[in-house]
Amino acid sequence: MKVFYSPHLESFQPPYQIHFGQVVAASEVAGRAQRVVEALHRAGLAEVEAPQRFPLEAIQAVHAADYIAFLQQANQMPFLDPESDGKPFEVIFPTVFPYSERWQPRAETVMSLVSRYCFDTYTPITAKVFEAARLAADCALSGAEALLAGEQTVFAACRPPGHHATRHQCGGYCYLNNAAIAAQALSSAGRVCILDVDFHHGNGTQEIFYDSDQVGYLSLHGDPSTTYPYFSGYADEIGAGKGKGFNRNFPLPPQTNGSTYLATLDLALDALRQMSPSFLVLSLGLDTHVEDPLANFALHTDTYAEMAKRIAQLGLPTLIVLEGGYNLDRLGELAVTFIRAWEESRK
Numbered sequence: 131m132k133v134f135y136s137p138h139l140e141s142f143q144p145p146y147q148i149h150f151g152q153v154v155a156a157s158e159v160a161g162r163a164q165r166v167v168e169a170l171h172r173a174g175l176a177e178v179e180a181p182q183r184f185p186l187e188a189i190q191a192v193h194a195a196d197y198i199a200f201l202q203q204a205n206q207m208p209f210l211d212p213e214s215d216g217k218p219f220e221v222i223f224p225t226v227f228p229y230s231e232r233w234q235p236r237a238e239t240v241m242s243l244v245s246r247y248c249f250d251t252y253t254p255i256t257a258k259v260f261e262a263a264r265l266a267a268d269c270a271l272s273g274a275e276a277l278l279a280g281e282q283t284v285f286a287a288c289r290p291p292g293h294h295a296t297r298h299q300c301g302g303y304c305y306l307n308n309a310a311i312a313a314q315a316l317s318s319a320g321r322v323c324i325l326d327v328d329f330h331h332g333n334g335t336q337e338i339f340y341d342s343d344q345v346g347y348l349s350l351h352g353d354p355s356t357t358y359p360y361f362s363g364y365a366d367e368i369g370a371g372k373g374k375g376f377n378r379n380f381p382l383p384p385q386t387n388g389s390t391y392l393a394t395l396d397l398a399l400d401a402l403r404q405m406s407p408s409f410l411v412l413s414l415g416l417d418t419h420v421e422d423p424l425a426n427f428a429l430h431t432d433t434y435a436e437m438a439k440r441i442a443q444l445g446l447p448t449l450i451v452l453e454g455g456y457n458l459d460r461l462g463e464l465a466v467t468f469i470r471a472w473e474e475s476r477k
């Protein structure tokens with residue numbers, strides 16, 4: 131399988147994150163995508179290629195121009211803000227959040243910008259962030275282009291991940307929505323469905339395509355009443371306008387096991403077939419595993435093989451986009467199990 135990856139993705143190194151007000155170690159660390167790619171390569175499952183550089187328009191088709199400009203400005207870090215006591219910022223997080231739709235920030239201080247464009251304190255802004263995020267989007271776009279050229283399955287080993295990034299904001303370790311950017315590019319050639327099997331609800335992808343019948347979104351994830359991203363991911367969010375019926379959420383309780391998960395996956399796949407897509411984008415998070423430190427499902431490695439088989443049986447040209455997955459010791463094994471089963475069922 132063609133795998134798009136660049137070692138430069140690992141140049142972005144989030145220094146820390148803020149969880150319940152405490153500074154804690156970053157979970158989305160350099161080396162995540164590398165572990166996946168190296169394991170696939172060792173297993174003889176990957177032809178690794180560097181991504182092409184795509185024009186910014188492909189990203190602007192999904193993200194607002196002012197938000198992209200904000201990420202680009204981070205290149206000029208360290209920033210000096212009038213409120214920073216003369217100390218330049220090497221990394222910034224929001225500390226104030228917009229408090230009224232009536233009064234939007236008018237001054238472009240570092241703090242008003244970061245508060246407008248970041249929706250949580252897990253997603254640091256550093257000087258390297260835009261280049262890594264753009265390179266990850268280029269991996270996904272290179273995958274989309276390969277599908278349009280006739281490949282049946284392509285893997286985009288993206289990092290940082292993408293599915294929490296909305297049109298206007300970063301959050302959940304995500305800056306540019308790789309899967310959404312690729313799906314938007316593919317949608318010129320036919321309807322696309324994005325199936326999201328990351329443990330967390332892909333609020334960004336849902337928001338971006340909520341009104342669309344050209345890109346459907348289906349997600350299995352931890353119940354948002356108890357887990358991140360809290361505000362969305364409920365089963366009654368079904369899309370709006372033309373997009374009504376093209377958004378489907380399948381929230382699942384803590385400790386969901388393999389058999390419950392696979393039965394729910396079958397429901398999602400039935401709903402997906404009814405949308406009659408020409409392409410599939412699979413947001414593949416590996417954080418549904420029982421040993422993932424950030425999640426609470428109870429899937430074991432063998433379930434990943436069965437997931438791959440059932441999704442592959444759709445028979446659609448598929449771009450697999452790496453999302454979350456935070457147990458560094460398991461990422462390689464899970465990716466190999468998934469891709470090996472996928473290749474076997476597509477023979």
Ligand SMILES: [Zn+2]
Pocket residue numbers: 328329330415417453454455
């Ligand atoms: Zn996740």
